[in-house]
Amino acid sequence: MRTKAHDPSQGPVLTAINRQVCNDSWMGRLFGMAELQLRIGGRLVTEDKMATVAEHYPLTDSAMYLCRMGPAFQEPIDDDDATADEEDGSDEDASDDTGPGNGDTDASDGDGVAASMSMDFATNVATC
DSSP states (O other): OOOOSOOGGGOOOOOHHHHHHHHHHHHHHHHHHHHHHHHTSSSOOOHHHHHHHHHHSOOOHHHHHHHTOSGGGOOOSOOOOOOHHHHTTOOTTTTOOOSOOTTOTTTTTSOHHHHHHHHHHHHHHHHO
């Protein structure tokens, strides 16, 4: 005989909001595992592969926000973008003055810069 009453052995009755939270959580975990599998697979991860993962494991906006994953939260795969220094053609290290010059007070003895650097290094090591 079948009844429409709730069977307590099947767990609590979930509201639509609670059910959506559970679904979002599971889809977020599946997306994260698929993304991890791509990254540790030993091959280069491309935008096309990540788009395929996003199609296979569709995340709602709330799941993407709660799990901090999905296409909106991914870092760009191509990290070879030019920095501001590279774009204007200037050399980043060209402005660093490491040799003795006109403004150096310790230029005559030659040890001033090295002694100062070794003292800074010792101070930094001692505070770590």
